[in-house]
Amino acid sequence: MESAYEIFAGEIAAKGTAYLVLQHCRAGELEELLSRGRAELLGLGASELYVTSRDPAAPLSEGVWEDFRLEFARDMLWMERELADTPPAVGITLEPLTRERGGAWMTLHNACFFDAPNSSTYGPNDLERAMAEGHRCGFAVVDGVLAGVYELDLTGELPEIEGIALHKDVRGKGLGRGLLHAVMGELAGLEFRRCRLLVATDNQTAFSLYRSAGFKAAGIRSRWYRMLPMFG
Incomplete structure (x- = not known):
C-alpha cells in the first residue's frame, strides 16, 4: 500500500530545509498526517518545513491547527x-x-x-x-x-x-x-x-x-x- 506521505530530508544538512508530500489523505485525516510528518522532519533536524499535496481530494490551504499553521510559499509553475x-x-x-x-x-x-x-x-x-x-x-x-x-x-x-x-x-x-x-x-x-x-x-x-x-x-x-x- 502506498504511504500516506513522503518526506524529503536530503537538504537538512546543507540548508535545514525539508519537504513533506502528501500522497493520499482520507477524510478527517489531514491534521493527523500533517502533525505526524512535521514531527518526523523536526526529529531529523529540519528547521524549515514545506508541504504540498498530490491528492486532488485533499488540497491544502492556509490555516491554523493546534501546534502549527500553514502559510502559502510558492507555486511551481510550468x-x-x-x-x-x-x-x-x-x-x-x-x-x-x-x-x-x-x-x-x-x-x-x-x-x-x-x-x-x-x-x-x-x-x-x-x-x-x-x-x-x-x-x-x-x-x-x-x-x-x-x-x-x-x-x-x-x-x-x-x-x-x-x-x-x-x-x-x-x-x-x-x-x-x-x-x-x-x-x-x-x-x-x-x-x-x-x-x-x-x-x-x-x-x-x-x-x-x-x-x-x-x-x-x-x-x-x-x-x-x-x-x-x-x-x-
Missing part, C-alpha cells in the same frame, strides 16, 4: 514559449558537460542553486542523469570563465529547460538573459519549435526574467506551503 523568434545570446557561450568535468559541474551547480527555492543539492546520481541520453547539460562560459550551469531535458513531449543559473559573483550584469537565450538557441538548433520550464513563483529574479522573455504560464505542477509553529 511556463512555455515558442522558439521561432529566439533572440541571439549575448555575453554567454555554452560548453557541454563531459565526464572528466563532472565534479566541477556538480560543485558549480550546487553553488549556483544553493539559495533557489525548492532546489536540491546534486550528487553522483544527478550527474549520471545529466550525462544520460536525452539530456544536454553543461557550463555557461563568460570571457573564458565557467560562470554558470545549464540543464536541458529532451525526453518529454516538449523539451524542458530544466535549470539555468549563474554564480553569485557574475549576477546583476544581464547575463541571465544571455544564458536563457543561449539555451533556447540550442533547442532551436535541434529543430524544436517550443520549450517549457518550471519556475518557483517566489523566485522573483527568474520568474521576472522568464515572463519578460515571452514565457507564458501553462499550469501549476505543485503548490507549496510553509509549516510554521504557532508561536515564535
